[in-house]
Structure formats: structure tokens, C-alpha cells
Amino acid sequence: MKNWIKADDNYNVVLSSRIRLARNLREIPFPDKLSEETGKDIVKNIEDAFYSSSYTEENYKSKYLWMNEELTNRAYYEKHLISHKLLGNYKKSAFILDNDEVVSIMLNEEDHIRLQCITSGFNLDETYDLANKLDNLLEEKLDYAFDEKLGYLTACPTNIGTGLRASVMLHLPALSMNNEMVRILNVVGQVGMTIRGLFGEGSKAEGDLYQISNQVTLGLSEEEIINNLKAVVAQIIDREQWSRQQLMKGYKYELQDKVYRSLGVLRSAVLLNSEECLNLISNVRMGVEMGIIKDVDVQVLNSLLVETQPATLQLISNAKLSEKDRDFSRAKLLRKSLGGNDLD
Amino acid sequence: MKNWIKADDNYNVVLSSRIRLARNLREIPFPDKLSEETGKDIVKNIEDAFYSSSYTEENYKSKYLWMNEELTNRAYYEKHLISHKLLGNYKKSAFILDNDEVVSIMLNEEDHIRLQCITSGFNLDETYDLANKLDNLLEEKLDYAFDEKLGYLTACPTNIGTGLRASVMLHLPALSMNNEMVRILNVVGQVGMTIRGLFGEGSKAEGDLYQISNQVTLGLSEEEIINNLKAVVAQIIDREQWSRQQLMKGYKYELQDKVYRSLGVLRSAVLLNSEECLNLISNVRMGVEMGIIKDVDVQVLNSLLVETQPATLQLISNAKLSEKDRDFSRAKLLRKSLGGNDLD
Numbered sequence: 001m002k003n004w005i006k007a008d009d010n011y012n013v014v015l016s017s018r019i020r021l022a023r024n025l026r027e028i029p030f031p032d033k034l035s036e037e038t039g040k041d042i043v044k045n046i047e048d049a050f051y052s053s054s055y056t057e058e059n060y061k062s063k064y065l066w067m068n069e070e071l072t073n074r075a076y077y078e079k080h081l082i083s084h085k086l087l088g089n090y091k092k093s094a095f096i097l098d099n100d101e102v103v104s105i106m107l108n109e110e111d112h113i114r115l116q117c118i119t120s121g122f123n124l125d126e127t128y129d130l131a132n133k134l135d136n137l138l139e140e141k142l143d144y145a146f147d148e149k150l151g152y153l154t155a156c157p158t159n160i161g162t163g164l165r166a167s168v169m170l171h172l173p174a175l176s177m178n179n180e181m182v183r184i185l186n187v188v189g190q191v192g193m194t195i196r197g198l199f200g201e202g203s204k205a206e207g208d209l210y211q212i213s214n215q216v217t218l219g220l221s222e223e224e225i226i227n228n229l230k231a232v233v234a235q236i237i238d239r240e241q242w243s244r245q246q247l248m249k250g251y252k253y254e255l256q257d258k259v260y261r262s263l264g265v266l267r268s269a270v271l272l273n274s275e276e277c278l279n280l281i282s283n284v285r286m287g288v289e290m291g292i293i294k295d296v297d298v299q300v301l302n303s304l305l306v307e308t309q310p311a312t313l314q315l316i317s318n319a320k321l322s323e324k325d326r327d328f329s330r331a332k333l334l335r336k337s338l339g340g341n342d343l344d
Numbered sequence: 345m346k347n348w349i350k351a352d353d354n355y356n357v358v359l360s361s362r363i364r365l366a367r368n369l370r371e372i373p374f375p376d377k378l379s380e381e382t383g384k385d386i387v388k389n390i391e392d393a394f395y396s397s398s399y400t401e402e403n404y405k406s407k408y409l410w411m412n413e414e415l416t417n418r419a420y421y422e423k424h425l426i427s428h429k430l431l432g433n434y435k436k437s438a439f440i441l442d443n444d445e446v447v448s449i450m451l452n453e454e455d456h457i458r459l460q461c462i463t464s465g466f467n468l469d470e471t472y473d474l475a476n477k478l479d480n481l482l483e484e485k486l487d488y489a490f491d492e493k494l495g496y497l498t499a500c501p502t503n504i505g506t507g508l509r510a511s512v513m514l515h516l517p518a519l520s521m522n523n524e525m526v527r528i529l530n531v532v533g534q535v536g537m538t539i540r541g542l543f544g545e546g547s548k549a550e551g552d553l554y555q556i557s558n559q560v561t562l563g564l565s566e567e568e569i570i571n572n573l574k575a576v577v578a579q580i581i582d583r584e585q586w587s588r589q590q591l592m593k594g595y596k597y598e599l600q601d602k603v604y605r606s607l608g609v610l611r612s613a614v615l616l617n618s619e620e621c622l623n624l625i626s627n628v629r630m631g632v633e634m635g636i637i638k639d640v641d642v643q644v645l646n647s648l649l650v651e652t653q654p655a656t657l658q659l660i661s662n663a664k665l666s667e668k669d670r671d672f673s674r675a676k677l678l679r680k681s682l683g684g685n686d687l688d
Contacts, residue, residue, distance in 0.1 A: 253672055257614035260685055268608025270601035328597055341604055 001130065003100050004169075005079065005306055007120035008299045012289045013237045014122040015169040015209070015302065018080075019131040022154045022163035023113040023138070024145040030155040031089060031108040039092025040066075043107045049141035050096055050105065056137070060098050065090035074311030080118060085109050103134065110155045111163075113138065122233065124166055124226050132222075151218065161218030166226050168233045169198075173208040173286040174243035175236075181205075184236060192216045193232055198278070198305075207278030207305070208286075212236070244290055259287030263296065267340025271324070272331040277308050284338075300337055307333060345474065347444050348513075349423065349650055351464030352643045356633045357581045358466040359513040359553070359646065362424075363475040366498045366507035367457040367482070368489040374499040375433060375452040383436025384410075387451045393485035394440055394449065400481070404442050409434035418655030424462060429453050447478065454499045455507075457482065466577065468510055468570050476566075495562065505562030510570050512577045513542075517552040517630040518587035519580075525549075528580060536560045537576055542622070542649075551622030551649070552630075556580070588634055603631030607640065611684025615668070616675040621652050628682075644681055651677060 004016035024030065025046075031039060043064070051057050065073050065086065073090060076082045081104045086093045089108050096105040106114040115138070117131045145153040152163040159165070175181050185195050194215045197205040212233060214225045247255050262283035266272075272280075285301050287293035306312055308330050314321050317329045335341055348360035368374065369390075375383060387408070395401045409417050409430065417434060420426045425448045430437045433452050440449040450458040459482070461475045489497040496507040503509070519525050529539050538559045541549040556577060558569045591599050606627035610616075616624075629645050631637035650656055652674050658665050661673045679685055 253614050253668075256687070257675070260612040260614055260687075261609055264608035264612025264684075265605055268604040268611075270597050270604055324597075331601070340608075343600070343604075 001100075001102055001117075001123065001126055002120040003102055004118055004120040005101075005302045006299065007302070008297070013171055013240050014233070015171060016080075016118050016120055017123040017127045018116060018118045018165075018167045018169070018211075018213075019124065019127045020114060020116040020165045020167075021131055021135050022111040022152065022159045022165075023115065023135070023142075024111050024153055024155070025113075026143045026145045028112065028145075031092070031110065031112060032155070034092060034108065036066075036092045039089075039108050042112060043092070043094045046105075046107055046113060046138070046142065047094075047096065049138055052141060053137070060096050060103070062094055062096050064094045066092065066094075071311045071314055075309075075315050078309035078312045079306050082106055083109055083114070086114075103130070105134070105138075111159070122168060122230075122237070124168065124230055128166070128222065128226055158215075159217050162220070162222050162225060164217055164222050164225055165213050166229050167211050167213030168229065170210045170212060170233070170236060170240070171208055171282065171285055171289075172210055172236070172240050173282050174247055175240050176205075176208045177247065178243050180239070180243065181210075184239070188212060188232060188236075189215075191228070191232060193229065206275055207282040209278075209282070209305075244286070248290065255290075256287075256292055259283050259290075259292050263287065263293060263338065266334045267338050269331045269334065270343065271327040272334060273327050274308065274310070274330070277330055277334065278305070281305065281308075296338060304334065304337055307337075345444075345446055345461075345467065345470055346464040347446055348462055348464040349445075349646045350643065351646070352641070357515055357584050358577070359515060360424075360462050360464055361467040361471045362460060362462045362509075362511045362513070362555075362557075363468070363471045364458060364460040364509045364511075365475055365479050366455045366496065366503045366509075367459065367479070368455050368497055368499070369457075370487045370489045372456065375436070375454065375456060376499070378436060378452065380410075380436045383433075383452050386456055387436070387438045390449075390451055390457060390482070390486065391438075391440065393482055396485060397481070404440050404447070406438055406440050408438045410436065410438075415655045415658055419653075419659050422653035422656045423650050426450055427453055427458070430458075447474070449478070449482075455503070466512060466574075466581070468512070468574055472510065472566065472570055502559075503561050506564070506566050506569060508561055508566050508569055509557050510573050511555045511557030512573065514554045514556060514577070514580060514584070515552055515626065515629055515633075516554055516580070516584050517626050518591055519584050520549075520552045521591065522587050524583070524587065525554075528583075532556060532576060532580075533559075535572070535576060537573065550619055551626040553622070553626070553649075588630070592634065599634075600631075600636055603627050603634075603636050607631065607637060607682065610678045611682050613675045613678065614687065615671040616678060617671050618652065618654070618674070621674055621678065622649070625649065625652075640682060648678065648681055651681075 047062055073087055077087055081101060082095050086106045086109045093108040095107060102119055103117050115131055115135055117127045119127045147153055151161040154160050154163055188195055192215050193212055196211045198209040214229050262280040266280050281301055281304055284296060288296050288298055307316060310326055313326055313329055321329060391406055417431055421431055425445060426439050430450045430453045437452040439451060446463055447461050459475055459479055461471045463471045491497055495505040498504050498507055532539055536559050537556055540555045542553040558573050606624040610624050625645055625648055628640060632640050632642055651660060654670055657670055657673055665673060
């Protein structure tokens, strides 16, 4: 299974598949109730359980948010490796990361354990198998808070039961252009799913990127949750592909124009804010996926989704940057990555 | 003296200088009153007078609007070689053109003779000398309508007296950005001058191109008219240069951004309408003149000002084109001329 950012396959429409399991330790208060000291003890306990095999010891490492610079932590967030909530708990939170950055086991997020796997492409079954394997490994050594009737207990009742959230990140430029997204959002809501933007809950769908995930965690098996999501996502993919074909049939030149201009601007702008950048990358991605643009790699576009975010951008530039300086550095990075003008 | 479109010098701010003399033949009704047949006789009379020397016979040729396709005539208009009025009189109008396309003597425009010279750069004196020389040549052979008190008589009283209109085509992007043009328009009006767009009377100042010319033709000598215009134009040039420097000091990145994005779009668009095209060319021209862009030639931009116009574009493409097809061909021409994407 491949890291979604580094994958070099051209996965049309689907960027990544994500599985997240919420788990807690029995008879220990939920993280928000823990002092910094006890919180760190919990981190230590879970680490001991996890690193008890030589396999995990070699392939995983722990990151302690309380020891990092804020920018470093924010850059992990921008890579989708940790959540906003984990950042908020930075005085007592940590995460365990594999070498490929596919697995991230967040400790002292909203729950004691938030085990997540994100892989490239439309790949929910395999991703779930990996998460399940790691969950079993932890469960062997730890005493999970589990109720025979309710299932896994969680800090927020919306996660109770399986503690499973499965999600798929989709790139839906044609459906956005067609104004079909409102209808799709309604339909998806009616079948117990939810759609969010690039950075999850509360984030706008910048760059035509949408995360669709299950809303219900209780009363369904893990398999049912995943199969339902797969069915809905498959339909949305079909609809997006169909809409792209329709656009190409009816508006070929307009589509080429939009796509090539976007690439032209990314290759030449000197100042570029985050929102415009995501939207232009979206257009170029569509162009690449539709075979209109042939000299740009989708992998480069994935990397740029992350590298153009504020914290990562500052880490790459090795400097604290004001908003305007970031717009300048972002544009410079884009020109360099996409073979544009060199101003220096 | 050079043709303004083909000149390879980089004339900052000033694109061209133009002198136009209005003349009529004594005791012959003005062109609007002439039948087609009599109109053509007048053309013949003036031609006979003009081609009486071997010099003019070798270096000039006549173009008869009634013999040309409409597109061909319109393309001369787009090159600024003939006026809208001459096009309207196409059933009896003609013009005499020199090999360099600097001189155009329009016959049966509003007046029997509209002698114009357009040269590259800020060059009114030399341009007037040339027009004057040709005017003398005609006056030797023809009986001009001339009144001792009023001077040259013309169809419209606004041209009476010297019959002289001197004008300079200016590129004023910085003054446009600064919103200083309104003030300048007022000031210029107060000193008896007028400002118009790229295509003269009634045309908008697309592409930040402005023609400034004398309003008054009566009561001043030719020399006074030209010197007044030169003084006003020199001030506007200074002001534009100063504004560019201020922009560069205060908004360097924003300026670079505007200029490079414009070039990026011109090099990548697939559909481009005439107005956007002129505006983007204006930004690129400013970039070239300010030394921001180094790999684009001003001469190419001059040619594009003409070649991207509807009739010329259709002649180049050798096809009748709908508006959308023109947008497509215009974009293609731009990409080719500026070293952009090749989609084929």
C-alpha cells in the first residue's frame, strides 16, 4: 500500500482511502480529563504495548508533540498525519508513525487511541485490513474500554460502536462545475454519509477536493460500513467521469482553455494565495487525468497539495514567513515544481 | 522613418506619431455629395497628380476599396492605414500607400484628400516634414480649396484652417492603474487637445492605449499645433515613467505577478477574446519596457496588436471565422508568437 502523497500511479478521481479506529483504555479518563503528566504516562503505556514486537520497533517511530516546534506539528497536520484535535492537545499528545507515513496512531486525541491508515487510491478493504491488524496487536496488550452491547466506548457518542470512520478523498471538478455537488451532498446525507473539505470537519471544499465518510458507527458491522461507503463512492466516481466526458464533448475548447490557463498561471505567478493555488492545481489535475496535459505528473500535484500549505511551506523555506512572503514562496515553489519561469 | 508596427526599437511609452492633413479640390462637391462615378473620377485626377513623378510611381501604389473584399479593406483599417469613414465610402474611395506603409493618402474620405503619415516612436517633426513634402507635391498639380482668411476648407468645420491633426499613440498602463487618467483627460481637454482609444474617435482605451491629438486646427500655425502637442505629450510620458518607478518601488512583487501572469495566460490560453487580449498584451508590454520580461520583443507585441484584430486574424487564418473561432485562432496565434504551448 502506498503513501497517497508519494504514489506515482494516476488514480483518477480518488486521491486516498482512509480508515480510522477510535479506542480507549478501560477505567482511564478520556484525554481531555487527563493532566499533562498522566497523559504522558498513557502515551508511554500505549507505546510499550505497541513496540513489544521487533517488527513495530524497526518500522515505526514515536513523535511527541510537546517536544516539537509548533511549525513541525502543523506540518504533520498538513500531511493529514495528525488531526486538529491532536494539535490542540500538544502538551500531552503524541503519535506513532510508520516509515512510509501510511499509518499514524494518534495518542491522546479526543480518544486515547486514534489509529489511522491513509493509502493511495480507492483501496478501503486493504486499508481496513492493515488498521485491523494493528488494532489487534494493540488489543493483545491493552485493556480496551469495550461494552458487550455498545461496542467500543469513545469520548464522543458519534464514534461509539465500531469506532470506525472510513473515508475517501475525491477530486470532483466536473461535478463542481456542473453545480451537481449540492444534490450529491443531500443524497449522501440521506444514506448516512457525510462530505467534508480537504481538511475534514468544517473545512471548505477548496480545490474541488471532497472527503466522503460514514456518519454512523453503531449498529452496523465494519464490513457493512465499508461496503456502503464503497457503493456510494463508486457511484460518485462514475458520475464525475461521465460529467467530464460531457464537458469534453460539449465544451472542449473551454475546458482546454481553463486547464491550460491554470497551468500557465501556476508556471508564471509571482504571488499566489493558498485558495487560488488549490483551485488552479485542481484544474491542472483534471487536465492531467483527462489526458489534456501530458507533461505534468500527478504525484507532483499531490506533493504540492501539502507543500503549499502554510507550515510546510515555512519548513521548506526554512524561515518564518508573513502571509505575503508565503504567497511569494508558494508561487516560487509552484514555478519550480511545474517547470515555469525562473525569476532569479 | 519606420513603420510603427515593424519597428524593432523599444520606444518606451510612445508607440507612434501621426500627422494627418485634410485637403479638398476647389469647386468639387465634398465626397459625401459625389456619385460613385464622379467619386472614382476624382480618385483618378488625384492619382494622376500624385504619380506624375518617377519617385512616387516606384514607391507607392493605389488601393481601390471598391475592388477589394470587405475583409481586406477592414484589415487596412486595423493597421490604422485607413479610417472608418473611408470604409463607409468604399464604393468610391481609395488610398495611395507607400511600400513601407508609413504614408497613406486616403481619397474620398470625409474630404477629397486625407494625407496621413504614421511613424514609429515620438517623432512628430519628421513625420510632419514628410506629410508636408507630399502635400506640396500634390498642391503643385491640384487646385486646393483654400481661403485666404480661413485657410484650407474642409467638409467638417473642426478641420478647417491648417487641416492638420497631429496625434501620438501612448501606452499608459501605470497611469491607468493609478486612476490618474481621468485627471489627465480633463487637463488635456482644457489645453485644446483630446484623448481617444486605439481606434480613434469613440473607441475605448483598451490595452491602456491612448491617442492624444490637437482639437484646434484654426488660428494656430502648424508649428504651434505640433509644439503644443509635443509639450503635453512629453509631460504625460514623464508622469507615466514616474508612476512606473513608484509602482516598482512600492509594489514590486505585485507588478511582477501581474506582468508574468499576463504572459503566462497569453502563452497558454486556448480561447482569448479581443479585449482580454489587448489588456494582457498591455501588461506584457509594460513588463518588457520596464525590463521585467526579457525574452519578448516589443516588435512582436506591436504586430500582435494588429494581427489579433478580427479581419486581420481571418485573413491570416485564410477563413471566415465566427466569434468563437476567432477567439480560438487568436489564442493560437498568441501562443505561437510568444513561444507558448503547442496543442497540436
